[in-house]
Amino acid sequence: MKYKGHILEVNNLCLSLCNSDGTPVRILNDLTFNVRSGEILGLIGDSGSGKTMTALAISGLLSEFAKIDSGDIIFEGEDLVKKSAKERRMLLGEKIGIIFQDPSSALDPLQTVESNLSEIISIRDGDKEEGHKRIINMLKTVGFEDPEQIAKRYPHRLSGGQRQRVLIAGAALMNPSLLIADEPTSSLDTVTSMSIMQLLHEMCQEMGISILFISHNLNAVRNFCDRVMVMKEGTIVDYDTSWDIMGQPKSAFTAELLMKSRLDPDKLGISQGRSQEGAPSVLSAEGLSAGYRYADFRNKKTNAVIHDINFEILEGDCVGLIGSSGCGKTTLVKTILGLNNPTSGTVHKNGRVAAVFQDPVSSLNPAHTVRWHLKEALKASGRTLSKTEQEPYFLKILEDVGLSAKHLTRFPHQMSGGQRQKAAIAMCLVQEPSVIIADEPFSALDASSQASIIKLLSDINTKKGTTMLIVSHNLRVIRAMCSKVLVMDKGKIVESGDTDKILENPSAEATHKLLKARMYGV
């Protein structure tokens, strides 16, 4: 029996987080909102705006450093703030479900999918047969074609999207009244995230589950949420039906966020990077095939991932590489960079190739400062500069990427995601490459940082003339930046040529699929 009326009411919620020296810092400020029964409420904001804290406060999973100062959280008529930790944990399994952003380690690696899910059922009613049937049915509901097989698998044999489906299946098995989805699609590719959002939508419609959907991309939720609230620095700046918010945002911040998540090339001031007539080839591949090696016990095997790849990139071009997850984009990038040996075919490079990767957190060494990273990059490129030349050179590069002298001495953890990615780009520039390969450089960042990194890369391409190969699943970005595009599917390049032509008139089925996902607004 689902609760009628407002399933969740948050009134004047204030929350503080203790700093490392013990002083409390206000994170959420006087938050008031409600979730109606059976609706999807979008919660949008940049990273650090307090979205996840709100989710954790409602679910009762706050860390020991966070403290609710005042306000109440009324769920189905009961005030959660007054409940004990034990009662709240019970509620979490019964009525409130929560799924998180990164599915990669959210399942116990030592247990099969079924065993991971069975804990939800076994703490309620014990019947094993019945439990197995329910799990299989639920896996089917979330879109697995062979649920019996999936149930027997271990998490490391599932892709990111499959793991997120398993987690959603877990949340749905509890049949909660409220599901909190904290950026459930941010780490997934376009096609997968579209299917995940559809799945959540169906759960809302068919099972009557209310959903609090958290995202940084305002544009992505426009067709998906009934109402949207926009958060900035712990306060709600906009709160309305999604139609009204998208049509005429009340606050300037929402308008800016909307502009950034739409990635309007004119407003961002970027244009497609194009090579000049008769430009030489800087990077090309001929009949390139590669895969990754794995050991089945000690039995070494190679699993072919990309087959017979041919392309040519001319100096000054900005080329997009698109495709759904698992199509071999990253393997291709690794093979070009020489991090992976090709099984056949060749890569021709004219000059140095530098790379920027998706996750700026793990691609920088946490023990060293930005200066150290730049020195390493300089060493790697084989150039030497005297001590007196080095410092001004680094400062100039930092200025080029939009950082300043003070960042030279910063450690990675002292910078935001966008700043880290800028530092990674600075490392590329230090090497004076002829080509920069950027493998999903935006997807780990929030909308504002995304926009600034896109602008930066585009400027490097159009103003400095550095050739770019951008790997992304975001067609909007590719269209704004790249004059040419390569479409990959199942390890092969299925389509290539002029970006505008291909995206307006796609011939390959894979391109159609990607475009369809974009229509959905992901």
Place this chain on the structure above:
Amino acid sequence: MGSTVRSALIKICEFLLTALLVSFFTFVVFSIIPGDTARVMLGPNASEEQVQALREELGLDAPLATRYISWLGDAAKGDFGKSISFGQPVGELIASRLPVTLGMSLIALIFVLVISFPMAAFCSRNPGDLTDKTLSTAGHILFAIPPFALSMMLILLFSKCFHIFAAGRYTAPSANFGAYLVSLLLPSFCIALPKIAMTFKFLRASMIEYSRGDFVRTAKSHGLSDLRIMLRHIIPNSAVSSVTVISLVLSDILGGSLIVEQVFNLPGLGRLLLSAISRRDFPLLSGIVFYLAMITVLLYFLSDVISAMIDPRIRDGRAST
């Protein structure tokens, strides 16, 4: 199933190869270190001719390779030759001392597992609170005390003050198995204490890390109680990462037992080894070293097998974590 059998065969071949290498190095090392076995056997008064005659009789004048092969052939049959100082076959001597050392090591391992796991689980629940701080400090102190000093303190405490343990009394397992276990209890505990501290420290850190991990958060969102999460998720995952550490601890335990035997006056391999060294009894020495090395290799082999049994990622040839 075929691949499982194959991989088991490969593992066994690896094990045999390691054993071969270990035996080779043991033999070579004891052949090149100074000291002449024939001279030691005959004493300082023997003439050069007598020594030379004995060398020929023992086959010591043959080239190294020939000697190694014949030694290996004998060793494969379990024959390490005759001990010079005891006049008994080396295999028999080792076999008679093995129950002490192995029994002690096993009991010590049980102590380590039974004490460090619950202690780490308990401390990792509220890291930094008073219990955690007290136990962690105690662990550091225990870790810092050398086993022989610890042994003497415990003998003083349990034998002299409380009179509940008779130090230096040993009963063979064939005579009275219960008394055998009791006689090994305190020495095993002495070996185990620093290792408990070490394993505890490692497990505590790994459990704290896992308890902040994503899959524990998922389990919480599924409504599981803290106790269930500990038993079902945190302990098994920490166990995987601790298998390697525990196999290291075990070979340390073997090493530690050599010293503790001396203090407790137990007739184990350690005392045999010491007397073999002091009397330049090369056949005995190389036999014992080979035995201990084989046990260590076997332990690493077992730890590989156990890791693969618990962790599906290792079975698939991927590194854990």
